[in-house]
Amino acid sequence: MTVHPPPTAGQNLSNVSRRTGIFWVLAGLAALLVLSVIVSAGLGFISISPAEIMRIVASRFGAPLPDSIDASHPFVIMEVRLPRILTAVLVGGGLAVAGCVFQSLLQNPLADPYTLGISSGAAFGASTAILLLIGGVSLPAPLIIPGFAFAGAVLTLIAVFSLVGPASRFSSNSLILSGIIVSAILSAGISLIKFLADEQVNAIIFWLMGSFIGKDWVDVLLLILLVIPCSTVLLLFARELDIMTFGDRVSDALGVETERTRKLILIIASLSTSACVAVSGIIGFVGLISPHFVRMMLGPSNRLLIPCSFLCGCILLLSADTVTRVFLPTEIPIGVLTALIGGPVFCYIFRKNQLQKWR
């Protein structure tokens, strides 16, 4: 819970110290993220020191590459590890921000980026693409699967909106219910596709469980182009999001264009989620746990919640991917691992929080 002392004559000082506190929290998380990226890039079958990693990255910006560096290391860092790491970072951040926004917007702490059925839409699109590839349609798989997944997610969003609108306000319950209905239909469609895929069903199952294997700079670029701008725009609506958690009448009375803002925010958060799912498959839990984690530690204000959730999501998903890539004998699905790592931590904090309320 965020505690604001009642303002006194020294209110300006209090504001300054609060802003300074926020700055240090964000700076600390950002530093932790950078550290995580460097450590993760160095870990793997070939161990590479942080200093070498920095020199290799610097060499891409024109700095000379020392001869002492092994000839294979630049390739390992720049073509194998960094694209995968940055994909994990951006997907984690994107899903966490979307989760945070969906929770505020739907006035429901249990909402996540997939509440409106975007994951089912993307899964249906990707499954269709995989089925086409199995059926012998000659299309470039690395492009066609994310492309179909993205289109599936966007079409699902349009279907959910059409089901709720256009005359009525988009009430949280109607949106959640429409998401569930559309999801249920698409899940049945996915089951049918799995049945049709017969013995080659593994390809679909593997995609559905989410993975960062084989991600390249094209994936990173797609995420940079969609996740970063979407998350930045969502941050601009932080105060409106705070107000909208109190319901439509209150937010209208406080000067928020509630209907228009809700639609706009839903579209932006969904686009960001669609990009994440298209690139990495369905990775659950990070979009639910990161905002909750930050909310429990720092309070519900979206001005702090959105950037901190982004950074927490980045760190959580990167950590999970590093564990599966480096420490486990076989790579287990990343979505499973995020739940396995994040779940107990979340349980611990949740329990501690509950106990504090009763003391």
Place this chain on the structure above:
Amino acid sequence: MNGIELHQVGFSYGRLSCLECIDLRLESGYFHGLIGPNGSGKSTLLDLMSGYLEPERGSININGRPIAGYRRTDLARLLTLVPQSFSFNFDFSVYETVMMGRHPHLGRFAHPGVGDHQAVRAALETLEVDRLAGRSIRQLSGGEKQRVTVARALAQQTDYLLLDEVTANLDINHAISIMRTLKALSSRGRTVIAALHDLNMALAFCDRVIVLKEGRVHRSGSAAEVVDTGLVADIYQVSTDMLRSEDGTRQLVYRYHQ
């Protein structure tokens, strides 16, 4: 003219007609009471006047200008609504919640300034919730939440205050205290429009009373003219006696067993 004017306003929920042919002129600077039985259209009328709902028929003007012509932010600087029910899903502190009342006065990138903090502090003190400033809104009782939401409306510093059964969850001490606060605001030129169920409160505090029955304006006028035993019998089918106390105020006494 300053005030809210409704001309032939009608509204229905689907096929269910809620308000019909409402013609009203609510002059600014008065405390207007909106009374009537459950389902008579009080909340819908407040929703229409606040711009939350759009009338299906007729027009609403605020300060001589159609309500639809206002930008939402401009309207929120002029008028606010304290609704009957709220959602409290997240642990915002009381201070943060009341500070949200300053939203229409803040630019997108602006931080609350000294004036905003002063407005919030004054509202917290007026509603006697200043000692709760650091508490989570979700940990408060129903009555405390109600007072915080009124404090948020006060912090908004609008000319018009629309309140829907704002004393419903309050003990008599805090109910009277809020009504006194609203009366004092109207004495200083603010316009208060409050849906009320407590007819004695309406008699004690309201300058004007509008009685709604089955979606139409049944009667309107000064509280002293409108609220009497006949009206209560007519719209609520309840027998009452009217007492006059030593200080001259009139009070309805309900005959509970008849």
